[in-house]
Amino acid sequence: MTKNIKLMQGNEAIAEGAVIAGCDFFAGYPITPSSEVAEILSSKLPKIGRVFLQMEDEIAALGAVLGAALGGAKAITASSGPGISLKQEHIGYASMCEIPCVIINVMRGGPSTGLPTLPAQGDVMQAKWGTHGDHAIIAITPSSVNESLYETIRAFNLAVKYRTPVLILTDEIIGHMREKVVIPDKNDVEIIDVKLPGVPPEKYNPYNYTSGKVTPLAPMGEGYRYHVTGLIHGETGFPSQKTDVIQNAQNWLMDKIYKNIKDIEKFEEFQIEDADILLVAYGSTSRSSRQAIRMARSAGIKAGMFRPITIWPFPDEQVSKLSKKIKKILVPEMNMGQIIFEVQRNACGSSVYGLNVVSGEPITPDQIYEKIKEISKT
């Protein structure tokens, strides 16, 4: 069979990936630089009998997505900084009620309306901590157009499997650039579908905090009646103020993600075997890092890269292990320093340096190479 290869934009690849993953429902409100995701899905979804909805604002858009997901749909929304800020209340609701959904954040410069057409990586900590209260989240940082497609499929799978919101953080560069994509056949990729619970409605509890297994979310309208609330609730879904229920519920929200980290984590290592300097880079910045590493190596400096593809939960174990071998670590980011804190937390006795560019321009390979040279002399 010949491969189906296309030249495609990052945002287009997300839309394509969503359709392949079986996405039934999009609700959103357009915002640069994410609008193409909505634009393309507005054309694709209705043609195959699925729903595209433009809502009155970003808050309502995620509300509609959560409603659709409770009805059994695989649902997605796409936005950028200002819109993602508005969605935080509903992201917390999705976490608390364990409603699967995929949220695309094509990052632009902030805070506030910031830089609509220019890239940044300023929302990685927001992805983790944007909504109030303790909760776990899954966030993915693709670094190419091809990866945007495949990681969107994976995001839907993780959302359904762990009943959780999954964020995809790309940026204006990845979202708007065009490069080659190998479009998979539906049968060649793993797709996790929404399933009915294995028990009859009268025996169904929408939550289970102690078995270690994620209870399937019964689609509303299939005869399963249960309560959904943002208040802390017991396994029946009704609010509870019992201390043991509260503790169990809170533990569960963390445990279902962190105890399955091996299944959720994904990363790439590049030339780390003999590296004296380790770069920890993600998203578009990892592309510049890779080129800088080649420049450094041809100048005799042994540099390598660890690239988290799943950025949340953060790959603590890997970074900690690498930092025992490699004593100099550089974290280039298009923000004032965010993931560097995660690296520092895990780096045992290594020196951790940041390279932070927030000019609206991507970090160039030259800028990273200069920093590598500087570090190599310390």
Add this chain to the structure above:
Amino acid sequence: MSDRTEFRFAGSGGQGLILAGIVLADAAAIYENKNAVQTQSYGPEARGGSSKSEVIISDSPIEYPKATMVDYMVALTQESFTKYIKDVKDNGIVIADKELVADFSNAKGKLYVIDMVKSAREELGKLLGLNIIALGVLVELSGIVSHESIEQALMKRVPKGFEDYNKKAIEIGFRLAKEIKNNK
């Protein structure tokens, strides 16, 4: 990295420079099986303002997706010429339109000032297609993809009924570039 060839289409929003870049990247990536990345940079306005569309073509994987050492640049406004010429290599080639660019005080590389607007007006009857003429010029000068590949990629993306118009536009570009080569 040495096999990277970097193209920059500079002008203002609405001139179709992003489309020109997409067609070039498509020709290289899909019809000639090379690696190609197309990016763009523009301001918040939908029309006007300086904008650029860039294409990197390489036989190896392309890491950094933006142009930093430009081999070929075409400029269709004065503002974009002045703003975006700084990254052109010393031996890079710069094409500027005779009617649209007049101040060459910060010029770099080898500069050729040619009559793309005049050719569009006289041979196409309007300025629509100026982007495709510019594309034709850069394809012919660089030899980066064949005429056949660029025409296939172009036909895939032009609206129905405008195939002949665009074919004519790209051929004007090829011819203007040949004139440059003959006059060298």
